[in-house]
Amino acid sequence: KKTKKISSLRLNIFEDYKFLFGFLYKLILKIHLIVLEKMDLVVVMHQVMKNKLNPFINTEIKVIPNFIDEKSLAKFKKQNIHSEIIKLVFCGSLIKRKDPFSLIHAVNELRSKNKKIILNIIGSGPLLQKLRKKVKQLNLDDCIFFHGHVDDPYEIMIDNDLFILPSITEGISRAMLEALYLGLYCIVKDVDGNSDIVQDNFNGFLFKDNIELCDKILDGENLKNYNF
Numbered sequence: 001k002k003t004k005k006i007s008s009l010r011l012n013i014f015e016d017y018k019f020l021f022g023f024l025y026k027l028i029l030k031i032h033l034i035v036l037e038k039m040d041l042v043v044v045m046h047q048v049m050k051n052k053l054n055p056f057i058n059t060e061i062k063v064i065p066n067f068i069d070e071k072s073l074a075k076f077k078k079q080n081i082h083s084e085i086i087k088l089v090f091c092g093s094l095i096k097r098k099d100p101f102s103l104i105h106a107v108n109e110l111r112s113k114n115k116k117i118i119l120n121i122i123g124s125g126p127l128l129q130k131l132r133k134k135v136k137q138l139n140l141d142d143c144i145f146f147h148g149h150v151d152d153p154y155e156i157m158i159d160n161d162l163f164i165l166p167s168i169t170e171g172i173s174r175a176m177l178e179a180l181y182l183g184l185y186c187i188v189k190d191v192d193g194n195s196d197i198v199q200d201n202f203n204g205f206l207f208k209d210n211i212e213l214c215d216k217i218l219d220g221e222n223l224k225n226y227n228f
Helices: 014-038 047-053 071-076 103-112 128-137 174-182 210-224
Strands: 007-009 041-044 061-064 086-091 117-122 144-148 161-166 185-189 205-206
Touching: 041 047, 047 061, 071 103, 071 174, 086 103, 086 128, 086 210, 103 117, 103 128, 103 210, 128 144, 161 174, 161 210, 185 210, 205 210
Parallel strands: 007 041, 041 061, 086 117, 086 161, 117 144, 161 185, 185 205
Antiparallel strands: none
């Protein structure tokens, strides 16, 4: 009775569990909500998640946003060297929820419009080989590069202008926060807490549908001549 029980939610359980558990997700979600009801405190990363949980549990919910270690990142600050090439970087797990295939299709579409573009993909996961195969099928080997898992990806990140994250659902991406701190503009899907961090025409752009992705990349490319 003297022990405080605290649970920290790092993701959107209402959406992420569909990808993690398939047809069992509703059952597992229900069990998780029952467990959260027995906690003394639940910590989430943004107000959107708090609002989603409130109807289901009576437990106290606090918002503590995600954070980064600025001191260790300071030496990697991006230099403002501009080029005619659109340089994109994705950093995250290669899983369905992160929707990395949308990036390949966007690069292919921009290449078909004679845009000079490079995409660096940092991360590993179950979709890696399928992604490599798709890149090969579309003859994009010369502009899409796979770096695999990198413990400290910052040297790669600062060689790009735009950080791109098309995730179908997110908490608050630490990689996105790091990219912003390093000086990259962010093109991210308008889900969960992303709109708390990214503002259109200021430090990047939000997009609601993948149809908008190419236009948002071009908008972000126009921003890169300015410091935020």
